[in-house]
Amino acid sequence: MLNIISGLIQPSEGEVLFDGKRVNELSPRDRNIAQVFQFPVIYDSMTVYENLAFPLKNNKVPASRIKVRVQEIAEVLEIEDKLHKKARNLTADEKQKVSMGRGLVREDVSAILFDEPLTVIDPQLKWKLRRKLKQIHEQFDITMVYVTHDQLEASTFADKIAVMYDGQVVQFGTPTELFEAPNHTFVGYFIGSPGMNIVEVERCSGGVCFGSTVLPLESWQVDILKRMTSGNLKVGIRPEFIEVSPISSDDTYEANVRDIEDLGTYKIVTVELGEQELKVRQNEEFDASIDSPIHLSFPKQWLMLYVDEFLVQEQQ
Amino acid sequence: MSLTLENLSRSVDGVDYIQGANLTFEAGSFNVLLGRTLAGKTSMMRLMAGLDKPSRGRLLYKGEDVTGQNVQRRNISMIYQQFINYPTLTVYENIASPLRLAKMSKSEIDRRVKETASMLRIESLLKRYPLELSGGQQQRTAMARALVKDATLVLFDEPLVNLDYKLREELRAELRDLFRERQCIAVYATTEANEALALGGTTTLLHEGGVVQTGPVMDVYRAPVNTLAAQLFSEPPMNMIRGRVTDTEVTFDEYSHHALTQELEKLPPGDYWFGIRPSHIALVPANDDDLEISMEVALSEISGSETFMHVENSHFEMVMQLMGVHQYHTGAPVKVYLPINKLFVFDNDEQLVHTPSRVAGGAV
Amino acid sequence: MRQTRAKNVGITLFILLLLTPVYWLLNMSFKTNQEILGGLTLWPQTFTFDNYAVIFTDPSWYNGYLNSMLYVSINVVITLSVALPAAYAFSRYKFLGDKHLFFWLLSNRMAPPAVFLLPFFQLYSSIGLFDTHIAVALAHCLFNVPLAVWILEGFMKGVPREYDEMAYIDGYSFPRFFIKVFLPMIRSGIGVTAFFAFMFSWVELLLARTLTSVDAQPIGAIMTRTIGASGIDWGVLAAAGVLTIIPGLLVIWFVRNHVAKGFALGRV
Amino acid sequence: MIAWMNWTPTVVVFFVVIAMILAVMTVYEIVSPCTERKGFLPIETTRGDRLFIGLLSAAYINLTFLAVSDITLWVALAVSVAWLLVLLRWG
């Protein structure tokens, strides 16, 4: 995908548009983009300064401007004291900073593409670099495309995230949308830790059911369901949105606590509702004993209905 | 049946890798070594495995000195960060290889390979070669090979680092279940605090070759012995604030004054470090005596189901961890609330002097 | 795209130039001596296999090939069997004098055989190995073993030590691990090393000629016999030359897929 | 068996001395292993490296004396030994 945007690979179908212009046939050098790779790609015989100046020189930027620009980027990336070191003697994360710097240094780029750039970085440093990138993004205001399998990384920078599944974009939305209304069961599973509870269900009167449990649905959902023929029905609800109360009431379901995982800041409770296992996320003060009953409720606005893996949405 | 490290040290060419470690691992226990890169986790595991010889100290197994014993004669297995499998053997042969070397009967080998493979859900891959598999499958193969021989000591050296986070979540959960019933000693090294919490068992914090703290995971988490332990075992790192306690009030960074209440009254006057976990800072007050501070948003990071918000003002810089997705723009003013009853207090030597009662016991 | 074409033209041209002298040899080997000496012809006018027939029927000719192949094979076997464990030691362990030993080995690769000719002759004569295949094979070890250790060490360094440890933990003994697990992992390194050992042993003549007289005489030495009373027998000489190229071609065909990697001696 | 090697006392002494130096260095190395260090030579060296450099330069010193002067080689030898010691100590 990234390589199609940058032009390193030709798409077999469809168009790539930059600012509305078709660029399919343009080679990467004519597309005005920068790319940062998974592993630091640096010119190791040059100094850090020369590395950063390289794309500018190739673009015939005047020498005085190069100097200013390199200094600027080096400051942002906090490598200004290393400018005159040979690039090969840097540590892995410094190298990656340099290679990011080479992407950022050009002022005329229409987009910067990142291909999992933080894979090689130590977890402690990832925090810092992520923050740095976010700041850079806000400071320079350019289009960035970021590829990652790490959801935290994804949502840190992104205004919008495209979730890819099987070579297809299944949802393109803000982090909030991805979290609150995942468009596809894969998005539900992939975004969030733990992922969404997804349960296979069947049609029942007024809603759907699994085992002996009946889940009532909104009327518009029922309407849509009537028009659909597919039998592949699923409902999803995020562990965060399942409510727990100690007492039974009309809209609660009795479930059995199987396991409680204490993760310090929160707890993940595994419960059994009929035959179905569900994960419930509770804060650290939650307490219950294993094999004891608790009462769950599923707020309707968080209960998502999926037909053929895709979300059923209310028509406007 | 336990493994004891007695004043174990290792140094090569004047560089100390492990300094006088004293630890005991019980059979059937799951132990996590938590520390940053180069904290000595791998060195310690290699000493325990017998791959390296300690410069000083002894290694006792069931009370017997096994310090110099050959690796082949110990019944251990190890799983590496890289996916190490025999590339020239099929998955089946990979898993079978320790058993073949133990001269087990063919049918017994077949039974155990199949059993272990199905436990790790790779039974459909047995005829393939490791390099044809995905990273997760390769690591499952490595685990199967380690588990198939019923080792008395199983060592994991950051086995999940190179996998993506959903797979990590899955395998972590499987691991916990796999070891629940086993009578072996499992030792697991990781750099991530969350992983240690998710795996449970006993946690040992390592830093620069030394043991900082050891104990059941929740004990260590709730009562870190010093600021170092608190920082190591908190992700994002615990927020630290300088403060002074006088007879009547506590002052944070000579800026925010607060009347002494509750447990803090017991502290003798003086300078302290106050620590608060990112998850305990809130945007809404939970108690009347919560400390209110006006800050500005520096960055808000959203991880699927939670938000890490970096806030700052001229005096403080803090990270807070919020449930759910919250989008704030950089520079937006916010009021944050620090619950006084969840503050950890460390003295000037950075030793823990006060554990917040609200957090220590767990239950409300 | 224009650039690719320029490159293709360039490389084709280079290969053509490279092959012309070889073609000329081939061309001559199918000519009669009259035609060779009679004037320049670009291809054989009277195509003949006679020159080859001479070589294949005369035992003193074809024995030369057999001798060469025999000592080269012995050399490859010896080289590999001693170099493998040594390269393993160099790639895995630090030991007393390792660097100096390594350099000393390499310096033998660089020592000109001319320096050693006479002592070699006397050494092998004194232990009764003169004019045997094994003598030539051993002598060629002088430069092949250091090279083999060097190449193999490069390849072995590329195998993470975790593999060794895992095998020990699994219960492998060292020899078993080495043969069953380790060697298959560096197959291509071994292939390339064998190729280099073959090549340098096959093309070397100075030592081979000095250490043999009749029984183990290499083909290269026999070729000088084409100078008879009536001058040089060019046709037979060319045919003999062509035949010396063939074994090399076969060997490189077998290892062609590993060669690119191996030519860097595992050191890139 | 070794008659063809034409041994002479001088050469025997020469090789015995070399062998002894190597043996002494080996024992020394076992007793107290040395680490790389940087002296006046442009590269980091170990004790063994310095010995090698010393021996090689000793050979060149002797050859130079032979080539350009008629002074007895004992002088060249003395210079070489002095140079070797300097190298080992400060190189």
Add this chain to the structure above:
Amino acid sequence: MEKIPNNRAWWLVLPVFLLVAFSALIPLMTVVNYSVQDIFGPGQAYYVGTEWFKEVLADERLQDSLIRQFVFSGFVLLIQIPLGIGVALMMPKSGVKGSLCLILIAIPLLIPWNVVGTIWQIFARGDIGLFGWGINQLGIDYNYTGDTLDAWLTVLLMDVWHWTPLVALLCYSGLRAIPEAFYQAAEIDRASKWAVFRYIQLPRLKSVLIIAVLLRFMDSFMIYIEPFVLTGGGPGSSTTFLSQTLTTMAIGQFDLGRAAAFSLIYFLIVLLISWLFFTAITHADKEK
């Protein structure tokens, strides 16, 4: 990779050590013995001290062949290294064409050295060789058996033909080891072809090039068989290189003492140069 200190590794090295010591040390000791004696025949030898060395160092014939040798090796490197790099850059990156190129280019390397000499002996002759005939047809008077310069150029050309493939193949494998990402990055940075070569390919070829230079220097330094077959060292002694001078001295004239003394000086030169190269290589390895 961190190496483990373990002196028992010596057992693994021992076979190599013994084998090479047998082939290298005993002859070396013998040569040292010869170099201090005047030998007339078996059992007839007189101790002469350092006389041979003194003579050899003053011998103009030897000095000449030494200088000739350095000039020759210099030219060999000057031509073959750039040419080899150029060929490597032109070779197809992979596929059937790639391996075909590889095999064809490797052919000269696999030809026994005396056959190489023979091939060129024929090829360069004015009457029956394509090359010599062609040059003569162009109106240039060329005769490698008679003219010093022609002989020189022919030997050089033969060496270029014979050994450039080695340099090319070394560089080719070096180039293949450069990850694709570097080219992509350069493409995106809009680097010119020259910049790609100068800043990506050349720096990454460094370690292979050191090996190439080392091997080429050493092998050209001990070149013997090929010029011997081609020109016999002539005309005069214009193409008589070190090894040949030495071999003639030791075997042809049975001047053992002088030859031995000369061998030792020769050996010392080689030792010094190879040490310099070796140090360069190990330092290049370390930097990585």
